[in-house]
Every structure is written in C-alpha cells, then in structure tokens.
Amino acid sequence: MNTIITHILTRRSVRSFTEEQIRDEDLDLILQAATLAPNGMNQEPWHFTAIQDPETLRKLEEKVDGTADSFFYHAPTLILVSIEIGNAYEKEDTACAMTNMMQAAHALGLGSVWCNRINHDPKLGVQLSSFGVPEGYKVTGTLAVGYPKGAYPSPRIPKQGTITYIRS
Numbered sequence: 001m002n003t004i005i006t007h008i009l010t011r012r013s014v015r016s017f018t019e020e021q022i023r024d025e026d027l028d029l030i031l032q033a034a035t036l037a038p039n040g041m042n043q044e045p046w047h048f049t050a051i052q053d054p055e056t057l058r059k060l061e062e063k064v065d066g067t068a069d070s071f072f073y074h075a076p077t078l079i080l081v082s083i084e085i086g087n088a089y090e091k092e093d094t095a096c097a098m099t100n101m102m103q104a105a106h107a108l109g110l111g112s113v114w115c116n117r118i119n120h121d122p123k124l125g126v127q128l129s130s131f132g133v134p135e136g137y138k139v140t141g142t143l144a145v146g147y148p149k150g151a152y153p154s155p156r157i158p159k160q161g162t163i164t165y166i167r168s
C-alpha cells in the first residue's frame with residue numbers, strides 16, 4: 001500500500017515515552033510539516049514553540065497542573081501551537097497543523113499525542129509568553145512527542161456507520 005496511506009491508517013496516540021530526546025532533524029521536519037499545513041486564506045496565523053528543556057517543561061507542568069502529574073506524559077518534547085488572537089480559523093488551522101505534525105512524527109518512527117489541557121483553559125492559553133508563546137497569540141493545541149516506550153499501539157478499529165456514500 002502507498003506509504004503515506006499506511007501511516008495515516010496506523011497512527012495512534014502514544015502516552016508513554018522513553019527519556020531519549022528526539023533528533024533535531026526530526027523535530028525540524030515535524031515543524032516544517034506544521035508550517036506547510038493547509039490554513040484558512042493562507043494567513044498562516046500560527047506560531048510553533050518547541051520546548052525540550054527539562055526545567056522549562058517542569059515549570060510548565062507546574063503552571064498547568066499545579067501537581068506532579070504530567071499532562072504531557074513526560075514526553076521529552078512538547079510543541080505548543082498558538083494562533084493570533086481573533087483569527088477566524090483558529091480551530092481549523094490548529095487541527096490541520098496538529099494532524100500534519102502527528103502524521104510526520106509517526107512517519108519518522110516517533111509517537112505523539114494531543115494534550116488538551118492548555119487549549120481547554122482560555123485564561124491559561126494566553127498566559128504563556130514566558131514559555132515562548134508570542135504576545136497576542138493564544139495556545140490552541142499542544143503536542144507531546146517522543147520515542148514510544150513499549151510496543152506501538154495497534155491500529156484503531158473505527159466506529160461503524162460513520163460513512164455515507166451517495167452514488168448514481
């Protein structure tokens with residue numbers, strides 16, 4: 001089968017990571033995939049902040065959770081997607097960029113998972129300038145990336161009845 005289709009059909013969310021950091025060239029490819037995602041009216045209203053510094057990740061965890069829990073499953077790399085505040089396509093553009101990054105990560109043998117905590121908190125999403133999010137932007141998606149610990153999850157069996165064909 002076509003490689004891209006195979007990757008789309010086998011990608012899963014990964015929630016357990018080794019401590020090994022991902023390679024710089026892989027991070028660059030994942031971010032390149034993000035910047036080339038389709039976006040409303042080609043405004044590219046986004047910014048991508050890749051955090052790999054353990055101390056910064058620890059501080060972010062503390063700010064978000066206020067506990068020792070890791071909302072990003074202790075992944076070694078966390079990518080914050082932020083969008084210019086007020087952009088009409090913030091949700092759509094975020095989803096396209098996140099999907100491109102998840103697929104790129106999978107194609108490179110990495111695991112990833114969308115971590116909802118920041119983008120679900122309207123106050124928090126606009127308070128992260130000290131974490132590399134530009135002023136005037138809000139965090140709309142967060143992706144944990146790393147090498148999967150243990151076996152990669154099996155392909156998901158999708159819900160039935162979600163497709164309608166109308167053919168002549």
Ligand SMILES: Cc1cc2nc3c(=O)[nH]c(=O)nc-3n(C[C@H](O)[C@H](O)[C@H](O)COP(=O)(O)O)c2cc1C
Pocket residue numbers: 011012013014015113114115116117156
């Ligand atoms: C908008 C969105 C938010 C998500 N938030 C979280 C999250 O906060 N934590 C988490 O572990 N997974 C999160 N996920 C991953 C979903 O749980 C996962 O995609 C879904 O269960 C399907 O599994 P799969 O990705 O392995 O196919 C999120 C996914 C999306 C698209």
